[in-house]
Structures are given as structure tokens and as C-alpha cells.
Amino acid sequence: MDLPGKDHIYLAPFQGITTHVFREVYTRYFTGTDKLFTAFFSGIQSSKSLRSRQKELEKTHHNGVPVVPQILSKEGDEILLFGKLCHELGFQEINWNLGCPFPRVARKMRGSGLLPYPVKIEEILDKVMPVLPLKLSIKCRLGYYSPEEIIALLPVFDRFPLSEIIVHARLGKQMYKGSVNTTAFEKILLRTTHQIVYNGDIFTGEDFRKRKQQFPQIKRWMTGRGLLANPFLPQLIKEKKPLDExxxxxxxxxxxxxxxxxxxxxxxxxxxxxxxxxxxxxxxxxxxxxxxxxxxxxxxxxxxxxxxxxxxxxxxxxxxxxxxxxxxx
Ligand SMILES: Cc1cc2nc3c(=O)[nH]c(=O)nc-3n(C[C@H](O)[C@H](O)[C@H](O)COP(=O)(O)O)c2cc1C
Incomplete structure (x- = not known):
């Protein structure tokens, strides 16, 4: 349960940067982060791919901050396998990546490439949700080609008890370019029963305050590049006092x-x-x-x-x- 008025800040997953080594050291030095995510796992049906990244799943918490393992997949069976494994390892939640924009991923209807296909997403959730032994959250974009895609998906998401939906307020085809579309993001808030986490271009305390003013109902925020560039960012957002050395x-x-x-x-x-x-x-x-x-x-x-x-x-x-x-x- 969120306390009224309390903001939660999540560290965004970054392939090749937010490794278990990074998460451990980061949380030893800096306060203010409430949740950590692994970069995405994929192709886990071949046990070799899991074995090579075993250390990523060794700790369910780093210095008291919970870790959520992430999966990139369009196969219900694979998501279930990953969920069961993470459950056995003691994790409370896994996250499904519907946001990865890279053409080699999206072309195969994975990551944000799956967003134009609500029927396929519903089939996967129908298979996974009744038997998944831990919580499932989703990280997505507004769509691949158009923000209409997420509008079509919201009734599908509403059918399932997802723990939260993290929305990077861009389209897949934008990659990391252009600006975030806060108008399209705002529309989501009116049309879902789920907890929404805002993600995209929170680089400074000022950016955070601006978004908070714009979306006062949002209590969960994810930051990636901003935190990597200035690791004090979550602390600055929460404590608003000058830093010591x-x-x-x-x-x-x-x-x-x-x-x-x-x-x-x-x-x-x-x-x-x-x-x-x-x-x-x-x-x-x-x-x-x-x-x-x-x-x-x-x-x-x-x-x-x-x-x-x-x-x-x-x-x-x-x-x-x-x-x-x-x-x-
Ligand atoms: C190099 C790089 C690697 C990323 N790896 C992942 C990933 O593994 N899983 C994921 O969901 N998002 C990944 N992302 C997206 C970020 O988690 C985040 O959604 C994006 O950077 C927008 O947030 P920001 O503006 O706060 O950085 C990656 C982004 C970059 C630039």
C-alpha cells in the first residue's frame, strides 16, 4: 500500500549498466530508490542463457531495496517458466517488457513491437495470469506506431490483476528521440483502474516537480538516464536539501x-x-x-x-x- 502523498522512485533497467554489481554499489551509496529492475532476460528456454546470467538473480534485495527481474518474451510458457524460477529464488514480482524499441526486437513482435497486437497480449496474459505464482507488472510505451495502441490495450490490462504498469511516455518508433508525449500519457490515467508509473526524461528535481504538478495522482516514478548521470537524483527529489561533499x-x-x-x-x-x-x-x-x-x-x-x-x-x-x-x- 502506498502512503498518501509519498512518492516512490524506481531505478529503470539498462542493459549493460544496471547489473547486479551496479545495483549493489549504487544502493550502498545513495538513498531514495524504492525499487530496482534487472535488465531484460530473453531466450530463457535455453538454460544456457539463464546460467550465464545467474548472478543477476542471486539477490532479491540490494541493501534493503527490492529487485524485480524483467523478461522480454512473446511466449506465455516462457514467461511462466521465468516466473516460477524467480518465485523459487524468493522474488515477489516479475516485470514483462513491452517497451524495448530496438528494430531487431520489435520486428519479431517482442518488446514495443507487441503493442499493436492487443489480442496476442490478451492471449498471453490469459495463459500466464491464472497460474503465475508471483506478481506481474508491465513496462511499456504508448505504442509502437501510435498512442492509440495503448488506449486499445487498457481494457485488456484491466481484465488482469497486474501489480502496476510502467509507461515510458514515448512511442517505440521514436527510440529515445523527440520529446515525451505527456498529453497521451494523461489520457491513460482517465482510462485505467491500474496503478500507473510515469517514466521518461526525469533528469532533474525540476523535471520531477513539473511532472508531479501535471500528474498529481501519480505516486510512482521511474528514472534511468537522469539517475545514471546524477546518482543523487532520487535523494534530491525526496529530501530537497543540499548535498554534503x-x-x-x-x-x-x-x-x-x-x-x-x-x-x-x-x-x-x-x-x-x-x-x-x-x-x-x-x-x-x-x-x-x-x-x-x-x-x-x-x-x-x-x-x-x-x-x-x-x-x-x-x-x-x-x-x-x-x-x-x-x-x-
Ligand atoms: C542503453 C539502454 C538500455 C536499456 N535497457 C532496458 C531494459 O533492459 N529493459 C527496459 O525495460 N528498458 C530498458 N531501457 C529503457 C529505460 O529503462 C528507460 O525506460 C528509458 O531510458 C526512459 O527513461 P529515462 O528517460 O528516465 O532514461 C534501456 C535504455 C537504454 C538507453
Missing amino acids: PQSVIRKYADDLYYAYRKNFNDSLRSLNLMKEWWSYLSLSFDHPEKVFGKVKKTKSFNDYEEAVNAVFETHEWTGKGMKTNRTE
Whole structure:
């Protein structure tokens, strides 16, 4: 049950970034996040794909914050198999990805590519819901081609006891471009009995307050790129007080994440690729984002990387500005 007036903030799933290593370190340093999601699992019917990502499902909570495993699939049987496994591992909920926009996924009627097919979605839910041993939530977009798609889907969703529906207020065909469509998002709120979670372009405390004013009935918010660029974002939204020495916290956080990845990958250079992906967001909160990212991006060894990070913290300042809001409405 949500307490009246209390906002809940979720960390969005990011393939290749919000790994179990990231979730553990992030929640050790930063407060304000109420739910975490794994990046999507797919092709789980071949047990190899599950085994290679077993560590993703080892913890049901990171530092007290619950984890929701996510599945990308258009097969009821596969969703059920995943649900049963997650239930055995102690999870309370799984999330069905109906939002992935990538053409190689969407073309196969998966992710947001399934949104134009309400009959198919209903068939899957009819198969899964009566026997699924844990809660199911959905993460979707407004549609693949048109926001009319979600309007057609809402009566289908209303037939089932979903725990919540997270809506990234864009279309699949937009990928991550253009602005979010808050007018279409607002229409959903009038036509569903489900709890809706808002997702899309919350990059600053100001963005959050603007959306909250616009949608006072929403109490659950998901943020991805904004939180990756400024990890203090959930805390800033909730506590609204100045931060204590943010640059030194960020330094420790960056070092901890780096050593945690090295340990996880037995000192394989793969850890550098993950760190670089993560720096592509974090660098946005420094005074010269391109220079900061440039320094880290070109490194090829652990020594290079450590020198580059030292140089970043010696010569650049943390501004906390994060992602730029691109709003045309
Ligand atoms: C590199 C990348 C990977 C992503 N991986 C996933 C994923 O595995 N599952 C998912 O539901 N969404 C995924 N997303 C979408 C985000 O979770 C989120 O919905 C999107 O970034 C919009 O939120 P934001 O504006 O707060 O970033 C991904 C996005 C990006 C850019």
C-alpha cells in the first residue's frame, strides 16, 4: 500500500549498466530508490542463457531495496517458466517488457513491437495470469506506431490483476528521440483502474516537480538516464536539501564500482567496457562532460583507466547538472 502523498522512485533497467554489481554499489551509496529492475532476460528456454546470467538473480534485495527481474518474451510458457524460477529464488514480482524499441526486437513482435497486437497480449496474459505464482507488472510505451495502441490495450490490462504498469511516455518508433508525449500519457490515467508509473526524461528535481504538478495522482516514478548521470537524483527529489561533499562521494562510488566489476569479472578487461558505458552518463554531471568522457573512453588497460579517473577528479568539477532536458511542449 502506498502512503498518501509519498512518492516512490524506481531505478529503470539498462542493459549493460544496471547489473547486479551496479545495483549493489549504487544502493550502498545513495538513498531514495524504492525499487530496482534487472535488465531484460530473453531466450530463457535455453538454460544456457539463464546460467550465464545467474548472478543477476542471486539477490532479491540490494541493501534493503527490492529487485524485480524483467523478461522480454512473446511466449506465455516462457514467461511462466521465468516466473516460477524467480518465485523459487524468493522474488515477489516479475516485470514483462513491452517497451524495448530496438528494430531487431520489435520486428519479431517482442518488446514495443507487441503493442499493436492487443489480442496476442490478451492471449498471453490469459495463459500466464491464472497460474503465475508471483506478481506481474508491465513496462511499456504508448505504442509502437501510435498512442492509440495503448488506449486499445487498457481494457485488456484491466481484465488482469497486474501489480502496476510502467509507461515510458514515448512511442517505440521514436527510440529515445523527440520529446515525451505527456498529453497521451494523461489520457491513460482517465482510462485505467491500474496503478500507473510515469517514466521518461526525469533528469532533474525540476523535471520531477513539473511532472508531479501535471500528474498529481501519480505516486510512482521511474528514472534511468537522469539517475545514471546524477546518482543523487532520487535523494534530491525526496529530501530537497543540499548535498554534503558530492564530489568525494562520487569519487568513492566510482572507485567501488570499478573494483566490484574487476572482482566480478576476475580482472577481465570486460570490466572497463562496463565502466565506460557508465561514464558516458556520469560524465554529464561534470563541468566539461565531453572532456571527462573522452579521457575515460580512450583507456585500454587498468593502469590507463586509473590514471584517467585520477585526472578527471583532479582537473574537473562535479556540477550535478546531469542530462539536459529537451522539452518542446
Ligand atoms: C542503453 C539502454 C538500455 C536499456 N535497457 C532496458 C531494459 O533492459 N529493459 C527496459 O525495460 N528498458 C530498458 N531501457 C529503457 C529505460 O529503462 C528507460 O525506460 C528509458 O531510458 C526512459 O527513461 P529515462 O528517460 O528516465 O532514461 C534501456 C535504455 C537504454 C538507453
